[in-house]
Amino acid sequence: MGFLTPLALLFAALSIPILLLYMLKLRRQEVLVSSTLLWQRLLRDRQANVPWQRLRRNLLMLLQLLILALLTLALARPFLPTATVASGSVVILLDVSASMQANDVPPSRFEAARQAARELLDGLGPGDAATLIAVGPQPTVLAAVTTDRTALRRALDEVAPSDGPADWEDACALAAASAAGRDAQTVILSDGAVPETLPSLPGTVHFVRVGERSDNLGIVTLAMREGSAGPQALLRVANSGDTSAQASVELRADGVLFDVRPLAIPPHASAALTLDDLPYDLSLLEARLVVDDPLPLDNVAWATPGRAAVRRVLLLTPGNLFLERALATLPGVELTRLAPDQPLPGEAYDLIVQDGPITQTLPAGNRWVIGPYGATSTVFTETAIVRTASDDPLLRYVDWRDVHVASAWTMDTPPGARVLVQAQGGPLLAVAERPEGRLAVLAFDLHQSDLPLQIAFPILVANLAGWLLPPGGAAGGEIVRAGNPLPIQPVADAARVIVSTPDGRRHELSIGQALPIFATTDHLGVYRAEQFDAAGTLLRSDPFAVNLFDPAESDIAPRPAVRVGQAEVRAAQPGAEGRREFWPWLAGAALGVGGVEWWVFHRGTRRRGNRVTRGRGDAVTG
């Protein structure tokens, strides 16, 4: 224990006047009595019987000295050194992602982090403000810059872990916004499953790590598709532990166990399992890892077969075998090939792929232009690739490093376009969202490059086609991650959609101009979207599964450090600093003792008064 203002202890000198006043007061009044004989005997008796009476006589003085001592102590502002990570105003980023539900730290990592946050709040000084941000799929500010401990604690008590991944970029933006213009420190309470690099945060950043074990098995992929011999499923299980693991996978079709497969997963790797012998009429596939690991959340996954929704693709090409093959292998795609000069059939197409320049006008809709785009397109040959948007999902698994392009057309970049591949002379690949449909522009003839020969080409085609084609039918077959909103494609005549969640709640969405979007996908499990027409007739009922499917979350290994901006922040050791002041308690105690003193004083006088009155009454009647 120490004192912030030890000079205030000098106030203890006030006890001298108190004692002096008492000594003055105790100069006794002289009273003549007929005889002191009885009083002498009385005092002899009393001192023999109750020696502590002498103390009680000065009870009031002792109480006053006690009050003075308490107040002096309170003025000196004593503090206890407490084990805390940060003092002063803090922004607390509390990780509520799925991996925080791991129970390697009993009861769970989340509870440990919550406890750490509580201790952090307890260690704050009286004037220190705190901000509490829960980092989940949608980071939320639980308590904005406030010094109200009660509100902070209540917010902390109410927060629950989510089943989804954490969006650290948004969380850091929130933290930076709430710390703006003030001297605040940031504390990250997490198991370290954060992106490689976080945006830089204001003030000093502390990282409090929770979690101990890393041995976790998690399903990171469960996908179904219609194969040639019935439905197929792909299951991928990741092992984040340091030892290879054996697990058996229970497979249930519509809730009925139909297969158990053993699976060996090497350490820090994943193993896949392909299932070909699924029942034909399967509507819901559930895979469950029978294993005891810290994070049970990712041991179960569900998949629904995609509806055989046929997407019609029109390919306008003078002849491009690579493109034709790549498009034809896409599942659920019905490909129609026409020469550029052939008249278009009157049917509606989900996607028109335009290979090479074209003269005739095309109907509005999703479009993939391969070749010149725009009226003033010229040819350039400075086609060395300078930049690729490698983190864009459309370029996932697409390697542009070995791609060479002989010549390309310049393009009029449409408004709002994303340039995915940039060469010296201009963009090579750009995508854009237009009101009339999605647009992708590949600004070179495939024959003028070696891209079709690369392994990247079919992947690129699949990615682009997956983006350009509208979501198939309704929600069926979709793989949704917890916390992500899901647009529900209404069927014709549907007036409302009712989504029932795994925990039995029902959410009603109305169908208006906008696409109904179901956003309450907080928990993993099987949801069901039912579409009704205006008369209340069930038109369609689709199950859809919300899965974790996040290797980063399944990898629960606690990280020793996180990178924030340029700096690496290592896990902080609690107990570095922190002074917990407790002068309000002392002041309160002084107030309480003051009350006791008042009571003692008044009790004494009241009782004395009673006795005297009664004594006189006796004298009168006697």
Added chain:
Amino acid sequence: MLDAGLISQIQRLRFVVHRTRAGQAQGERRSTKRGTSVEFADYRDYTRGDDLRRVDWNIYARLERPFVKLFEEEEDLAVHILLDGSGSMDWGGEGETGRRGDAETGRRGDAETGRRGDARTRGQGSGKWEYARRLAAALGTIALSSGDRLSITLLQSSSSNVRGAKSEAQAPTADFQLPTSNLQLRGKGQTLRLFEWLSGLEAGGVTDLNAGLRRHALTGGRAGLAMLISDLFSPPGYAEGLTALAARGYEVTLIHLLAPDEVEPPLEGDLRLVDIETGEQQEVTVDGEMRSLYRRRLAAWREEIRTACRSRHIHYITAVNDAPIEQFVLTDLRREGLVR
């Protein structure tokens, strides 16, 4: 000193004596001696020199032997009133009365106090001393009116003895430096003299009750009834003196007189008590608990005295001077069997 109504009432009273004793003069009490009264007592053989008038001739005629007829003798009784004249007895008057005036207003004794105000010689209120003197006067009146010999003695130390008695009332034992003044009276006619003498007395000084009583036992003359009026606030104690009196053959009555202030002290706070008699100081903090302790202590003290008296066959009567003296004399003394 006493009003006429009370005097006429108490003149009808007699002291009750449980033992017959020899007297000195003709009186109204049965004596141990055989004498000339009309009460027959005994026969005895005639011896030479006996008065022939007392020979019972009827017996002689029947038995032919002379017998002398004996009669009871009635003689007087020696009544000793011992008045404690120590400083502590002078309490509860004057200032005390003024201080507690409010509390006493409307009390039934108040009117009489006012009426008796003329009788007061020194302007003292109805304090303990006044009460004690009036009590002595009442007892003395009883003794005088029943023809007994009254000896009234003021127990006071010589050093601070403000002798209020007149010179003719000097005790014959003054040679022994007995710290008392003494008055010997007899006969109804002496009542006024008794009152005069009493009203001239003043209390003060330290009195050693033991010594005073012992000396009275040795030098007080014929034993008889002894009535001690005292507050017993005597540092050396009182027991030995009472024992000496009882051993001498006195029939002792102890009238323990206390002031209301002493029964229920109106004190409060941190005080230094000064003894009016000895000047001793005692620091005490009086609160409610202390007061209740005092009451218990006082009750225990009285019980202690009562036990000591019982073992010596001494009457013990407590009196508080806020009760009217008529009530005490006519009711309390009668109930205690002291008077009849």
